[in-house]
Amino acid sequence: MIITTTNKVQDKKILEYKGIVFGEVITGVNFLKDLGAGLRNFFGGRSQGYEKELSSARTEALEEMKERAKKIGASAIVGVKMDYEVLGADNGMLMVTCSGTAVVIEE
Incomplete structure (x- = not known):
């Protein structure tokens, strides 16, 4: 399934609009990731624990939207x-x- 931020799919005609679909994920950030992020905030650097959590949550939200x-x-x-x-x-x-608009596009 094509998922895009644009309002159309290149070289494809939209045949039908199905409606708005959503994907939502709420995830907890555990104590160790929070501690590591606090240290990085103090000393500088990137928080890989938070970055991985954010990437995982984003992927899950997109998958949920796609399934809907x-x-x-x-x-x-x-x-x-x-x-x-x-x-x-x-x-x-x-x-x-x-969130996005679910559509049927030509094959």
């Missing part, structure tokens, strides 16, 4: 947007959401 699009008969998703938020009393949760 398949269930309604779509063959592509256009106009995809991604958003990231920190949640929880101690900001220990990461929310990744994505």
Whole structure:
């Protein structure tokens, strides 16, 4: 399935609009990753633990959106947007959401 941030798929005609689809993932960041990130914040450098968690959450959200699009008969998703938020009393949760328009494109 083609997933794109553009409003169309190059060289393909959109035959039908199926509706808006979403993917949402909320994941906790564990104590060790938080500790490592705190040290990197103090000393400088990248936080690989947070980066891996973010990458994994983004992949899961896109997969969830793709599965929802398949269930309604779509063959592509256009106009995809991604958003990231920190949640929880101690900001220990990461929310990744994505949305797009599920469409049927010519083969």
